[in-house]
Amino acid sequence: MYKILTLNNISVKGLERLPRDRYEISSEIQNPDAVLLRSANMHGMEIPGTLKAVGRAGAGVNNIPVTQMSERGIAVFNAPGANANAVKELVVAAMFLAARDICQAWEFARHLKGSDREINDLTEAGKKRFVGFELPGRTLGVIGLGAVGVLVANTARAMGMKVIGYDPQITVRSAWRLASDVQPVYSVDELMAEADMITFHVPENDATRGLVNAKRLGLMREGVVLMNFARSGIVDEAAVVEALSVGKVHAYICDFPTNTLKDHPRCVTLPHLGASTHEAQDNCAVMVADEVREYLEAGNVRNSVNLPEIVLPRAGQGDRLTVVNANVPNMLGQISTAVAEASLNIEDMYNKAKGNLAYTVADVEGKITAEVVERIRATEGVLAVRVIE
Numbered sequence: 001m002y003k004i005l006t007l008n009n010i011s012v013k014g015l016e017r018l019p020r021d022r023y024e025i026s027s028e029i030q031n032p033d034a035v036l037l038r039s040a041n042m043h044g045m046e047i048p049g050t051l052k053a054v055g056r057a058g059a060g061v062n063n064i065p066v067t068q069m070s071e072r073g074i075a076v077f078n079a080p081g082a083n084a085n086a087v088k089e090l091v092v093a094a095m096f097l098a099a100r101d102i103c104q105a106w107e108f109a110r111h112l113k114g115s116d117r118e119i120n121d122l123t124e125a126g127k128k129r130f131v132g133f134e135l136p137g138r139t140l141g142v143i144g145l146g147a148v149g150v151l152v153a154n155t156a157r158a159m160g161m162k163v164i165g166y167d168p169q170i171t172v173r174s175a176w177r178l179a180s181d182v183q184p185v186y187s188v189d190e191l192m193a194e195a196d197m198i199t200f201h202v203p204e205n206d207a208t209r210g211l212v213n214a215k216r217l218g219l220m221r222e223g224v225v226l227m228n229f230a231r232s233g234i235v236d237e238a239a240v241v242e243a244l245s246v247g248k249v250h251a252y253i254c255d256f257p258t259n260t261l262k263d264h265p266r267c268v269t270l271p272h273l274g275a276s277t278h279e280a281q282d283n284c285a286v287m288v289a290d291e292v293r294e295y296l297e298a299g300n301v302r303n304s305v306n307l308p309e310i311v312l313p314r315a316g317q318g319d320r321l322t323v324v325n326a327n328v329p330n331m332l333g334q335i336s337t338a339v340a341e342a343s344l345n346i347e348d349m350y351n352k353a354k355g356n357l358a359y360t361v362a363d364v365e366g367k368i369t370a371e372v373v374e375r376i377r378a379t380e381g382v383l384a385v386r387v388i389e
């Protein structure tokens, strides 16, 4: 029986991928084999010795101590692209909220008092405060052209906007999907200087934290609109509030309310709703449940952020050995020697590295003994060893 600890509500559609005769799933379980979560913060959490995998039913993994997981040979999975359409739709909504001052106008209307005739008079007199602008012909800057950024860029093009994009590490897959008339720019500063509206779709990490700061705000066009449905940390909020107050920034629409932002009249903060559609919740949960199950039951790795992609069809009837180890010389030699010296024939074997980690899958003829496992486990650089029958 595999034990799965859930740290957030995970869609039933996803949990149904883990059959009850093989999986015990609870938010309170002891000694879990895997954790499934959404945005719960795992930093500082005590990591159970039994943990083999963490599945993030979503895109961002900054709520997971990935380095610490890697040091213990624990695989971390996410659900790339599974919620991208939901985020795109909210970003498109944000563009209209900003362009037409919809939230501010609604607030104005909600506070009108008097008879309907008086309200009508106040409406007609007050509406000039909310003259907006239209999107065709405006320039949208997209920073980060991954699953979400590509969808946003393509939709904005379809709405008649000029779109410029920045992503120095764009994947071939994203480049294929991106509308061919999205224009690349080669620096954040260049994008910021040329866009009327800017949207961010990058992970939060050391390179992106504070991406929007006072200096960069100074480069932007007067009345620029900023949209942040990525992570709060990529924006220096105090600098944005200052820029909003002097009219440099027309509106800041984001998914991350804070005390600095939530009451500002030119700032619309939504309660982290980017991925909160039934479709996205189902997609993410199904994808990540399948990944975790495949890893626990077969040792295969799909969509891991710290282990290399390895999907090896099972060879023969014997045991499968899986080893997570540091990406240093001679690990494979030591693993295969330990297997060979136990007189076990290897039918099929695959080894691949990703960053600091490497992962080995070996199908052997017959049973792998506890001695072989212990010998491999004791090898310097080996982080996790499993035998799958």
Ligand SMILES: NC(=O)C1=CN([C@@H]2O[C@H](COP(=O)(O)OP(=O)(O)OC[C@H]3O[C@@H](n4cnc5c(N)ncnc54)[C@H](O)[C@@H]3O)[C@@H](O)[C@H]2O)C=CC1
Binding pocket: 058, 059, 060, 061, 080, 081, 083, 084, 087, 143, 144, 145, 146, 147, 148, 149, 166, 167, 168, 169, 170, 171, 174, 201, 202, 203, 204, 207, 208, 229, 230, 231, 255, 272, 273, 274, 275, 276
């Ligand atoms: N508000 C919400 O509910 C959601 C927020 N997100 C956030 O949005 C982020 C992006 O999501 P996806 O597009 O699905 O991820 P993704 O991994 O498909 O795309 C991220 C892109 O950012 C690029 N990138 C990384 N560092 C960069 C930098 N310094 N400058 C420019 N580009 C850079 C990468 O090359 C990649 O193409 C996630 O990491 C997450 O933090 C994602 C989904 C839902």
Ligand SMILES: O=C(O)C(=O)COP(=O)(O)O
Binding pocket: 038, 039, 057, 058, 059, 060, 061, 083, 272, 274, 275, 276
């Ligand atoms: O997928 C992401 O990165 C998100 O931010 C979505 O978070 P959530 O699953 O809605 O808590």
